[in-house]
Amino acid sequence: MANNHLTSESKQLATWYFTFAAILFGAQLLFGLVAAIQYVMPGFLYGLLDFSIARILHINALVVWMVFAMFGSVYWLLPDETGIETVGIKIGKLIYWVFVAAIVVVVLVFLFIQVGPADDTTIWFITEGREYIEAPRWADWGIVVVALTFVANLFLTGMKGNRSGIVTVLMADMIAFAGLYLAGMFFTDNISVDQYWWWWVIHLWVEATWEVFVGAIAAYGLITMIGAHRKVVEMWLWIEVAMLFGSGILGMGHHYFWIGTPEYWWEIGALFSALEPLPLVAMFVHVLYDWGKTQGAEAEKGNTRSVIKNKPAFTWFVLNAFGNFLGAGVWGFFHTLPQVNLYTHGTQFTSAHGHLAFFGAYATILVGMMYIAVQGTNGIKVLKNTKASIWAVSMISGGVMGMTVALTIAGYVQVLVSRAQMGATWAAYFDGQSGAWFTQAMDWRLIMGTITFLGFILLAKDLLTTGKNPVHER
Amino acid sequence: MFEPFTDVVPSFFGMLNQGPLTLTIFLHTVIILPMIWIYFQEKKRLENEK
């Protein structure tokens, strides 16, 4: 980059991670649009890029861009938190390219080879066919190597430098995050056992380790952006860890209602997962409380200036606090009790929750981190909102919310017609899908998805032009 | 007072599952209760520090 203000190699690497993450974010939205069009016009790209392939790319790009942005966030905050350069950063940089190359190969194989014969070669080199972790086995091992390097970077730096509460939480969290991936790397003929362990990866990622990661990043963001008091922020962080892991780990039971596992999971899954929204409320309160507190302290000194040093990033962080509660918490609670889930399991309801939760809980805060990185890279003291940044955040969050509402309505039809009334068969399924509420909801989903994508283009434009924009204080 | 066991295979957790919420309340309790002990330990430490 031309005028780069970064002196830390770790932060340099973070910007690489963020860049590739943003590209994959775009790809995720694009393939999501393809899949959304196919709901409305089933013939679209039929036989070329079928729904299954569009969806694989949609959800895998989602997971991978988030992992990239998460790694980037850690590399970004490490020098600030520990006070030293990240240990082994050269290997970290090398492994980045390995990771990118592997992802590109996997995507090309998904796009152009798509499926294989029913044998081990397919599992190893084309697709594993397990939702979210379709990446073939060779790539699994690649990811293990990459994750180990990343964890080593984090641990060695944390042990050598100043180990703050945030770094301590991240160290514990990231090793669990990396280790859990191993639970998804075996083949079994028993579909119940298959799904049992599959959830160890999926659930313990998104409803435990990723959430704790968000808590840690939010803590870092509050200190960086509004100068919140570290001791207070870290106390909240520990409370959040206790509540998130306390409810999230056994909350896994809500995936074990219907996959062949014993009935006692009904109870465990119901109450533990019902408590999962609590820490999310706490996080929202915490962000607003700290903001008010620091601003109030300034006001007492007669200072009316905003304490926020990065307006767009802070907007995304606040959106995260609320979106996490709404998407993961409220929409999750909607269908977490077994008596409800019996009918909603495997319907568009899940899809509605998935869209708002992944967006609210993760996409928002990671975009916020991208803004923090842009601020640092360009040596900006106060990063202000621009027209593009405001339109981007409004269109993206409005679009996702619109998709969520549309999918929820589609879910209602599916639950009532296909499930409750007609008993879930093949014919019942298509009766539900043909209902006017369902088809109209799918039209709205496509419209809202398009708005989201346009918002993304504005976001990319804003991030790329920040460096040259004279409105920001330097 | 005990419910007859209904699941396919009897098990320890299945036994604790005596109708609405018995198992999950038990698990919540054993997770939360030791925090009382941590609380009093930390309280003592804070008092000693003073």
Added chain:
Amino acid sequence: MANKSVWSDNRFWQRSATWVTGFASILLIWLTLDTSAQISMGNDEDLKNGVQKRVPGPTVINYKITYEMDAKRGHEVPVIGEKEKFFGRDDYSEEEAGALLHLGKLGEQAKNCMDCHTILGNGAYYAPDLTKAWIDPAWGPEGAMQALTGKNTKEEAMAEFLQHPDQYPTHARMMPDLGITAKEAKGLVAFLKHMSSIDTNGFPRNFGKMQGAVNGK
């Protein structure tokens, strides 16, 4: 100055977080051991002796499977009944049936089934749930699929459909041709039949119970 409260003390919360996380993890591992034992696959002996398993052995394909209300458990459960021919045979050995199931499970993953269908309710929502597809009336003697594919048995109709799905559309949303061979199709049908025998605690509810008078027809 008043005493510093334990509630605003970082060390208290750090220790509590560590305890809660550690203990919840231990409980999860314990539960996993218990559940793993319960969902391990049964074998041919169990089937012959009528031992109920949550996940029966692969030779369950030799038997008729139905889905019936169980008064004691308060929901439907799969019932393994009398012998039933599967591709003309009802004497598959443990090895033969196991090999078919293995091929079917590999096929389920290699063809990305879960990215359109749901399996045990998990996957994508673009196509019908396959959990109890084997006992779906659509494939039975009264259903449309045997006539549509020109086959006389459920398994043959399913296998034919899987090999040429684009020739038998049931909706504007058609399944694409995934290059499934005859052998793979047989494995996939075995996989589906086996899956329908898994005890899913009554999911999906009322499966296939609504027949005949629907929408005034």
